[in-house]
Amino acid sequence: MNFEVLGKGEFVPSQSITDYAEKRMAKVIRLLGEENINDVRVLCKVYKDHHKVEITVFAKELVLRAETPEFDIYAAIDKSIDRLVRQIHRHREKLQNHLDKTKFGEFTHQELDVESLEKEVLASQLVKNKKIELRPMSTEDAIQAMELTDHDFYIFLDKDTGRTNVVYRREDGDYAVIETKPLD
Numbered sequence: 001m002n003f004e005v006l007g008k009g010e011f012v013p014s015q016s017i018t019d020y021a022e023k024r025m026a027k028v029i030r031l032l033g034e035e036n037i038n039d040v041r042v043l044c045k046v047y048k049d050h051h052k053v054e055i056t057v058f059a060k061e062l063v064l065r066a067e068t069p070e071f072d073i074y075a076a077i078d079k080s081i082d083r084l085v086r087q088i089h090r091h092r093e094k095l096q097n098h099l100d101k102t103k104f105g106e107f108t109h110q111e112l113d114v115e116s117l118e119k120e121v122l123a124s125q126l127v128k129n130k131k132i133e134l135r136p137m138s139t140e141d142a143i144q145a146m147e148l149t150d151h152d153f154y155i156f157l158d159k160d161t162g163r164t165n166v167v168y169r170r171e172d173g174d175y176a177v178i179e180t181k182p183l184d
Contacts, residue, residue, distance in 0.1 A: 005044065011045065017073060020074060020077060021055075025081065028064075028088065032057070038059065040058075042077070050069050051076050055084060066087065067080065095144075142156040163181070
């Protein structure tokens with residue numbers, strides 16, 4: 001397992017912050033099992049009036065993320081870890097409920113309107129570029145991963161087709177999937 005504590009900008013986390021984060025992460029590691037965790041990244045950011053801590057746990061077929069702003073960096077670490085623990089418990093509950101049901105639900109498949117998206121992207125300014133690792137998983141697993149990361153969408157590699165798909169939460173609260181296909 002790779003464990004790293006990083007600072008954003010000019011902030012460099014002290015050894016005491018690193019030790020504290022490692023000590024507090026022991027609970028999360030114990031709940032998930034160290035053999036199931038690939039990487040843990042703790043990102044500390046300092047602003048004029050507060051600190052922000054973002055913790056991302058890359059486990060087997062699961063990504064957990066918690067971000068907390070606080071006046072004290074140690075309190076931000078504590079609250080982020082508490083959020084991760086709640087996410088783990090919620091994930092276990094969903095897994096148990098999923099095992100009790102025969103089907104998870106139906107998903108809406110929609111075509112991607114590339115022209116309107118291109119116009120939107122060109123009209124707005126790019127403010128962040130992010131690279132992600134696509135993991136093969138089912139749509140149900142992608143929905144669970146999306147819920148755990150608190151995002152409105154999740155990009156994944158469909159384990160059955162091997163194609164890149166996007167699952168997202170619609171405004172009405174239901175889920176939808178965008179499936180990619182090669183050009184004809």
